[in-house]
Amino acid sequence: MDVLIVGAGLSGVGAAWHLQRRGWTYAVLEARDRLGGTWDLFRYPGVRSDSDMFTLSYPFQPWRGAKSLADGDSIRRYIEATAHAHGIDRRIRYGVKVVAAAWSWKGPHWVVETQEGGRSRTWTCSFLYVCAGYYDYARGHQPDFAGLERFGGHFVHPQSWPQDLDVAGKRVVVIGSGATAVTLVPALAETAAHVTMLQRSPTYLASQPAVDHVADVLRRLLPARFAHALIRGKNVLSSQLTYWLSRRFPEQTKRYLREGLLRLLPDPAYLDQHFTPRYQPWDQRLCVVPDGDLLRQVAAGRASVVTDEITRFAERGIELESGTFLEADVVVSATGLSLVPLGGIGLSVDGRAIDLAQTTAYRGLMLSGVPNLAFCVGYTNASWTLRADLSSRYVVRLLDHMRRRGLTTAMPAPPPRRAGRPLLGLTSTYVQRAAHLFPRQGERDPWAVTQNYLLDRARFPFLDIRKGMVFDE
CATH class of the missing domain: 3.50.50.60 (FAD/NAD(P)-binding domain)
Structure with missing residues (x-):
């Protein structure tokens, strides 16, 4: 053909x-x-x-x-x-x-x-x-964690998620800070006893409404194809302008993103430690959190963030370089693709x-x-x-x-x-x-x-x- x-x-x-x-x-x-x-x-x-x-x-x-x-x-x-x-x-x-x-x-x-x-x-x-x-x-990317064979709980990679895995009432650690991790944490926190996002370094987050209310109004008033074209154009302009401003004015962008997170999680020290990356905005892809779901789960105490390095796995959890021990029944390796x-x-x-x-x-x-x-x-x-x-x-x-x-x-x-x-x-x-x-x-x-x-x-x-x-x- x-x-x-x-x-x-x-x-x-x-x-x-x-x-x-x-x-x-x-x-x-x-x-x-x-x-x-x-x-x-x-x-x-x-x-x-x-x-x-x-x-x-x-x-x-x-x-x-x-x-x-x-x-x-x-x-x-x-x-x-x-x-x-x-x-x-x-x-x-x-x-x-x-x-x-x-x-x-x-x-x-x-x-x-x-x-x-x-x-x-x-x-x-x-x-x-x-x-x-x-x-x-x-296959997804899987680092070689020391002592992983000793871990007595469930160890899973998001790319091959077991459909019968139930995290209700369990302690969950999600390793990673990218788009997959920030998606998993709030979803798992709905039923888990507690979810910890363990990251080596922070990622830029931006809260965005899950529902586009302007789009809803346009779709009610206009024919579907015309409304779709207008909304598409609006969103393209918005995203491209945001990217251009981020690259041209990185320091102002950092302040803007931080102020948005502070409205959802009013703890400046926590944000500085766990949500302030070392790189400039858009050196890596920005992670979007719908309606600030991740921050809301952290503020409610159902999730937390730890910024540290893994030393080794143990039977009941993970030992960190700082000396902290994270107990876990389930570990999710959201370590990248x-x-x-x-x-x-x-x-x-x-x-x-x-x-x-x-x-x-x-x-x-x-x-x-x-x-x-x-x-x-x-x-x-x-x-x-x-x-x-x-x-x-x-x-x-x-x-x-x-x-x-x-x-x-x-x-x-x-x-x-x-x-x-x-x-x-x-x-x-x-x-x-x-x-x-x-x-x-x-x-x-x-x-x-x-x-x-x-x-x-x-x-x-x-x-x-x-x-x-x-x-x-």
């Missing part, structure tokens, strides 16, 4: 919509047993988005849910309903894991190797679009293996020296779908250009100089651990990735498709 899409999550379903709208034949290959991607994988208590749903949802499918910051299952059902409404679900093949893709100039085409129920199978396509994100679905580029697919071009770390990202969606392949990654400072939608629009525009001119291949030429910047521009530990595996980016178009949706939205439709690209008939 014309295009194979890898992954049936937010990105893959959005890509399918754009392709079928322009008459391209496609299939979606999904390794899991149902669609949803990230929102099907993560099923830990309280799992939710920290991006508002009016920008995380598709521009062509209005979000009708009650909450702007929605739970994971609601997001998965939204993706499922979108796929069904547009007939995309009929093109999805489940239980099909793509393990390798080999480009042959003799076709020219991609030969895609898959594993399906223990059997190998091959697919061919003219263009391969990898919408598998960058999380390693097989493992990242893998292009879903871990092994690429080759005419028998030559492609080392992704030696390639340069072309406009953040193709690879130097690799023909007829695109990949989809979202913004690090805004909703994933904003960037994913632009990428899919660009891919369809490229394919349409090739069809009109009778071209069979499009391959980004190597950049004039070795690219030195990481593709994902965050200092978060989980990003830095995997940075050496990913393509690099350059300093200017078409090799630079701009973390600015407003700029990208304005320029993407007018970018020169031919710049830095080699075409063949």
Whole structure:
């Protein structure tokens, strides 16, 4: 077929919509047993988005849910309903894991190797679009804790949460301070005897209403699509302005964030110790807490935060460097995710293996020296779908250009100089651990990735498709 899409999550379903709208034949290959991607994988208590749903949802499918910051299952059902409404679900093949893709100039085409129920199978396509994100679905990051084998309680990782785990009346320690930890703590505190968030260092938090009341008014007064576009625009402007002000005026941003937390937890010394990071705002992704839920649980005494290092595990809990001992019946290791580029697919071009770390990202969606392949990654400072939608629009525009001119291949030429910047521009530990595996980016178009949706939205439709690209008939 014309295009194979890898992954049936937010990105893959959005890509399918754009392709079928322009008459391209496609299939979606999904390794899991149902669609949803990230929102099907993560099923830990309280799992939710920290991006508002009016920008995380598709521009062509209005979000009708009650909450702007929605739970994971609601997001998965939204993706499922979108796929069904547009007939995309009929093109999805489940239980099909793509393990390798080999480009042959003799076709020219991609030969895609898959594993399906223990059997190998091959697919061919003219263009391969990898919408598998960058999380390693097989395993999350797990540090090697000393003495863990001695721990007598339950030890779990959020990525493989046991659905029968009951924390009611139990002492729980959540290790970590990122988005997963700040989501888990308030959810577990609803029933646990007490929840402690154990962190090595603090993370910036921002309280945000779970319900967008302005959006609710607009949805009552205006047609759904028009209201959705207005709310989406409002939220994009707000988030981009907030990011710009944070980077330009970091000290003022720190004060603003601190004042917001003080209204929920009026203990300056506690905030200074546990919620004042050493880095600048947006060096790492800001963690959103809906209606200040984490701070409210701490203020109520149902949760607490400890900033310390782990020395070793013991049978009944965790020993810390300060000499403190945390008793625990359940320990949750929210220590981060493992990242893998292009879903871990092994690429080759005419028998030559492609080392992704030696390639340069072309406009953040193709690879130097690799023909007829695109990949989809979202913004690090805004909703994933904003960037994913632009990428899919660009891919369809490229394919349409090739069809009109009778071209069979499009391959980004190597950049004039070795690219030195990481593709994902965050200092978060989980990003830095995997940075050496990913393509690099350059300093200017078409090799630079701009973390600015407003700029990208304005320029993407007018970018020169031919710049830095080699075409063949």
